Amino acid sequence: MNIVLMGYMGSGKSLIGRDLASKLKLEYLDLDDYIENQEKKSIFKIFEEHGEIYFRKKETFYLKTVLDTFENTIISLGGGTPCFVGNLEAIKEKENAKSLYLHTSLDELTRRLFAERSKRPLISHLNTQEELKDFVRKHLFERSFYYNQADYKISTDQKDANQISEESIAALF
Structure with a gap:
């Protein structure tokens, strides 16, 4: 079985993904890292050189490739x-995939993302916490429809990685 983690940037998908893989003795794959390896350039560079539409097409191609070729x-x-x-x-x-939405509040996402916005192409241009919060709020409104269709939803606010992983395992199995 594959377990697919989704949620807004900063929700902890990479951290929790690695922790779950370790606890469940499964492989771990970060789709963005996979894309960077396949394209031989950073996500930031792909956005910069080709724009978001190009990136999203590549992302779809690689997602389908990963879903078709990776197991456990x-x-x-x-x-x-x-x-x-x-x-x-x-x-x-x-049939061999379960999806898990890591739900994180707007305030928590804003707090986590503000310090690292220079590393994230979609928010690198935002200079204040209020601008970032408005940006994230708009995206969450647009994306919640998709995120909430995940098989399972785990709240991440005020929890450490171990707590989130344990809740995820309990939900999945």
Whole structure:
């Protein structure tokens, strides 16, 4: 079985994905890292050189490739992955895949993301916490429809990685 983690950037998908993989003795794959390896350039550089539409097309291609070829893997998606080009449907169609939404509040996301915004192409241009909060609020409004279709939903606020992983395991099994 593959376990697909979704949620907004900063929700902890990579951290929890690695922790779950370790605890469940499964492989771990970060879709953004996989794309960077395949494309031989950073996500930031892909956005910069080709724009978001190009990136989303590549993301869809690599998501389908990963879903078709990997087994017994924890797969962390990019924040926008389930929202574009039938990606959520591709995940839901896979009988060997379960999806898990790591739900994080707007305030917590703003706090986590502000310090690291320079490393994230979608928010690198935002200079104040209020600008970031408005940006995240808009995205959460647009993306919640997709995230909430996950098989399971785990709240991450005021929990450490171990607590979130344990709740995830309890929900999945």
